[in-house]
Amino acid sequence: MSNPGVQDSAVILIGFQNDYFSSxxxxxxxxxxxxxxNNVLNHTLKFIKTVIDSGLPIVHTPIRFTTEYRELDNPVGILAAIxxxxxFQAGMPGAETINEIKAFGDRIVEIPGKRGLNAFSNTELDLFLRNREVRNIILAGAVTSVCIDSTGRAAFEKGYDVFVLEDCTCGRTNFEQKFYCDEVFPIYAQVISSGVLSEQLLSSAA
Structure with a gap:
């Protein structure tokens, strides 16, 4: 796996919505x-601000449901909890993207349609990435063991190289976060800090 460059990479933000990140x-x-x-939100915002002028595509894929949750058929686990x-009811404040991400305006592209764990499912994310000849996927957000892992595996199976920002993702517990970064993600992805990756990206654009 080679170092990612601005021209062939994209950041996918997952779950930066009020129901997760608001107090x-x-x-x-x-x-x-x-x-x-892990100070996840601050690290993520710092990373975005560092690469924002490089032209690197940045996408947010929020999860939203109808008030009846008719999209969910016998949900289990975190989907049952939701x-x-x-x-994450559409039209409710909790389903909205957090203000800190909204502040970047249209520099962050929102791709709707996510109804489950995998950001590629029921969305135009893959089309968006293919149209921009993206080869490297950079993941940030929540939850590590659920949507981050599901999206990362799907990206890998689609042929992308996957990078997980260890300081810009969060699990349900600190143990879970460490376990996935140490034992699970390295099976199919490179786990890297946002500071190191931002240096690699910017050096590729120099």
Missing amino acids: DGILRGVIEESAVA KESKA
Whole structure:
């Protein structure tokens, strides 16, 4: 796996929505330990600000459901928790992208349609990336063991090289975060810090 460059890479942001990251978010408690300990949001914002002028494509793929959750058929695990707690309902504040990401305006492209764990499923994400000749996928967001892992595996199976930002992702616990970064992601992806990766990206654009 070679170093990613600005011309052939893209950042995929997952789950940066109020129900996860706002202090009163319905599912804040699911990620709070890991997100706070790893200062995930601040690291992510710093990374975005560092590469924002490079032209690197940055995409956010929010998850949203109808009020009846008719998209979910016998959900289990975190999807069952989402339905039970009525999180990520379209049109509700909790489903909205957090203001810190919105502040970048149209520099961050929102690709809608995500209804489950994998950001490629039911969305035009793959088409967006293919049209830009992207080969390297850079993942940031929540939750490490769920949407990050599912999206990373799908990207790998589609032929992309996958990079996971260890300081810009958060699990349900600190143990989970460390376990996935140490043992699971290296099976199909490169785990890297946002600082190191931003240096690699910017040096490729110089």
